[in-house]
Amino acid sequence: MNKHIKLVAALIFGTSLLSTGCLDETFPQQGTVTVDQAVEAPNSFDNFVTACTSTLSGEFIYDAAKMSPYDYGYTSFFLQRDVMGQDVVCEGTDYEHYSTWYTCGVGLGPTSGICQIPWSLYYKWIKNCNVVLSIAGKEPSADHKVGAGIAHAMRAMFYMDLARMYAPQTYVRNHEALTVPIISEETSVEQATNNRNATNEKIWSFILDDLNAAETLLADYQRPDKTTPDLSVVYGLKARAYLTMEQWGDAEKYAKLAQKGYTAMTEAQYLDHDTGFNTPNDAWMFMTEFDSEDPNITENDGDSSWGSQMILEITSESGCGYAANYGTPKRIDAHLLETIPQSDWRRKCFIDPELDELVAAVDPVEDSEGEVDEEATHEAIMKVVVDYLKDVSDYPDALYNTAVAAPSGLFSGLSLKFRAAGGQAGHDNVKIGFCVAVPLMRVEEMILIEAEAAGMQEEARGKALLESFAKTRDPQYTYNTLQSFRDNVWWQRRVELWGEGFATFDIKRLEKGITRSYAGTNHPEGYRWNTDVVPDWMNLCIVQTETNYNQACVSNPTPIQPTEDSPEKVW
Numbered sequence: 001m002n003k004h005i006k007l008v009a010a011l012i013f014g015t016s017l018l019s020t021g022c023l024d025e026t027f028p029q030q031g032t033v034t035v036d037q038a039v040e041a042p043n044s045f046d047n048f049v050t051a052c053t054s055t056l057s058g059e060f061i062y063d064a065a066k067m068s069p070y071d072y073g074y075t076s077f078f079l080q081r082d083v084m085g086q087d088v089v090c091e092g093t094d095y096e097h098y099s100t101w102y103t104c105g106v107g108l109g110p111t112s113g114i115c116q117i118p119w120s121l122y123y124k125w126i127k128n129c130n131v132v133l134s135i136a137g138k139e140p141s142a143d144h145k146v147g148a149g150i151a152h153a154m155r156a157m158f159y160m161d162l163a164r165m166y167a168p169q170t171y172v173r174n175h176e177a178l179t180v181p182i183i184s185e186e187t188s189v190e191q192a193t194n195n196r197n198a199t200n201e202k203i204w205s206f207i208l209d210d211l212n213a214a215e216t217l218l219a220d221y222q223r224p225d226k227t228t229p230d231l232s233v234v235y236g237l238k239a240r241a242y243l244t245m246e247q248w249g250d251a252e253k254y255a256k257l258a259q260k261g262y263t264a265m266t267e268a269q270y271l272d273h274d275t276g277f278n279t280p281n282d283a284w285m286f287m288t289e290f291d292s293e294d295p296n297i298t299e300n301d302g303d304s305s306w307g308s309q310m311i312l313e314i315t316s317e318s319g320c321g322y323a324a325n326y327g328t329p330k331r332i333d334a335h336l337l338e339t340i341p342q343s344d345w346r347r348k349c350f351i352d353p354e355l356d357e358l359v360a361a362v363d364p365v366e367d368s369e370g371e372v373d374e375e376a377t378h379e380a381i382m383k384v385v386v387d388y389l390k391d392v393s394d395y396p397d398a399l400y401n402t403a404v405a406a407p408s409g410l411f412s413g414l415s416l417k418f419r420a421a422g423g424q425a426g427h428d429n430v431k432i433g434f435c436v437a438v439p440l441m442r443v444e445e446m447i448l449i450e451a452e453a454a455g456m457q458e459e460a461r462g463k464a465l466l467e468s469f470a471k472t473r474d475p476q477y478t479y480n481t482l483q484s485f486r487d488n489v490w491w492q493r494r495v496e497l498w499g500e501g502f503a504t505f506d507i508k509r510l511e512k513g514i515t516r517s518y519a520g521t522n523h524p525e526g527y528r529w530n531t532d533v534v535p536d537w538m539n540l541c542i543v544q545t546e547t548n549y550n551q552a553c554v555s556n557p558t559p560i561q562p563t564e565d566s567p568e569k570v571w
Contacts, residue, residue: 045143052125062121064295067300078499078501079310081505084104084537085538086515086516089522090330091408098309100114102527104537108559116543118540122162123183126155126159133184140217153211156207163179166542169200173511178554183195196552218234227286232260233258239255249453262285263282277419277439278438283442287437289437290438307434308434310418311418311436312414320430324405326405329415331413334412334522337413351399353411420432421434421435445493455485513531541558
């Protein structure tokens with residue numbers, strides 16, 4: 001690719017960083033286009049604005065030809081980040097099961113294809129925002145005002161993710177720690193060839209500038225649905241930014257502003273057997289969704305999708321779903337599950353270890369000749385399973401198949417948080433069941449940010465806010481006096497936001513280690529690692545094609561996988 005391609009071609013049809021690889025086909029064949037040509041296309045500006053959010057889900061963005069199981073957009077990064085820690089357990093080590101991120105070794109290094117996935121996708125999304133802002137100009141007209149506001153908000157969200165994924169040290173620990181290069185609508189191709197990684201100080205200032213612009217431009221915007229950011233989402237993004245920067249007063253202020261007009265999910269909504277975490281409600285602030293016409297649903301039997309990885313109640317009739325039918329379900333960490341009291345109704349999102357004990361206690365049924373009657377024994381087991389799961393699932397047969405297909409053969413820790421869409425039809429047909437909405441921001445996150453920020457200014461005030469929220473989930477909740485205030489908040493975040501992409505971000509900003517090795521762990525042997533500090537694999541590497549092209553850009557070191565399991569931690 002000619003690196004002297006005109007700026008707008010780089011902005012519109014590919015990343016301005018001109019990374020080579022799987023996204024080359026997004027450039028025009030002649031390699032040139034003008035702003036006028038882009039603007040003159042029918043509904044061009046609105047289409048570019050729509051692209052800022054519509055491409056987050058449903059398409060093969062990284063490599064359409066291979067139809068990778070994890071190539072389905074923004075929500076795939078939830079799992080990439082979460083399995084790097086301890087709270088989401090991967091069973092099996094095949095590539096469909098996010099094993100590269102879970103096993104955390106050289107596969108995350110700068111020469112691997114995996115390394116290019118976040119780099120390519122995030123800068124493609126940033127490119128979409130830059131196109132809009134390039135057309136809108138510094139002083140957007142009335143017709144361009146809202147579009148520019150959406151682009152500013154989305155670009156801030158993308159850079160916020162990148163800063164947290166790539167920075168080896170937190171903003172508070174080191175303002176000068178390097179993150180990623182900033183590409184804006186004003187960056188020329190020549191500048192991109194010598195574009196140093198922005199420091200924490202610079203990139204968070206850039207993010208806040210975008211959010212300040214979005215706050216002004218979207219002040220009066222009434223969005224058509226929750227797939228588009230509005231002012232409340234801008235406030236929520238500001239709350240996230242100030243939380244990371246530990247500017248507690250502003251974090252509290254914007255988290256509180258973001259909550260206006262929303263209410264936390266009730267037990268009924270959270271645990272609904274048909275609409276749980278697949279349908280927007282009054283708690284959801286921002287979301288993405290999969291549609292029946294999306295390539296991720298229509299191709300590869302729907303297996304390259306969020307639903308294939310996270311939805312377990314898919315019957316064997318469908319024959320599909322990596323988590324449900326192919327033996328690679330995501331489980332909650334056994335110790336985290338153990339710490340959730342039975343009085344906390346969020347525990348019902350996960351199957352209790354007690355079911356495995358009950359199944360194991362079922363005596364084989366013998367026929368008249370004293371031989372094991374396998375069919376009758378299976379019926380006896382299913383009777384136990386159906387009776388145990390009757391209050392948490394309408395599809396116990398599907399969950400039985402999920403457990404049996406997994407290497408461990410166990411029910412314990414299987415997640416019921418994310419349900420299939422479409423009722424019975426969706427459980428039998430993944431092209432219906434996997435057409436779900438996924439939350440990108442919920443009011444519960446804002447409530448917990450407000451509590452943490454308040455408590456870091458005045459602990460008693462933060463503790464009161466935390467207890468007030470916790471008791472909506474567990475009427476018998478008691479504050480854990482053996483932990484610090486922030487650890488109490490972190491525990492609530494780990495349970496409330498499980499599987500929603502926050503694990504790595506929280507571990508890094510709180511400067512925590514991880515614990516996978518302990519008595520009773522459900523992490524597979526070979527990956528039972530304990531660390532006292534943030535593991536190096538949580539600092540993503542920049543793909544080598546970028547550092548080859550951009551001479552000023554530097555990468556984090558290739559992570560080193562531990563060579564053996566850690567000694568068991570004693571709690």
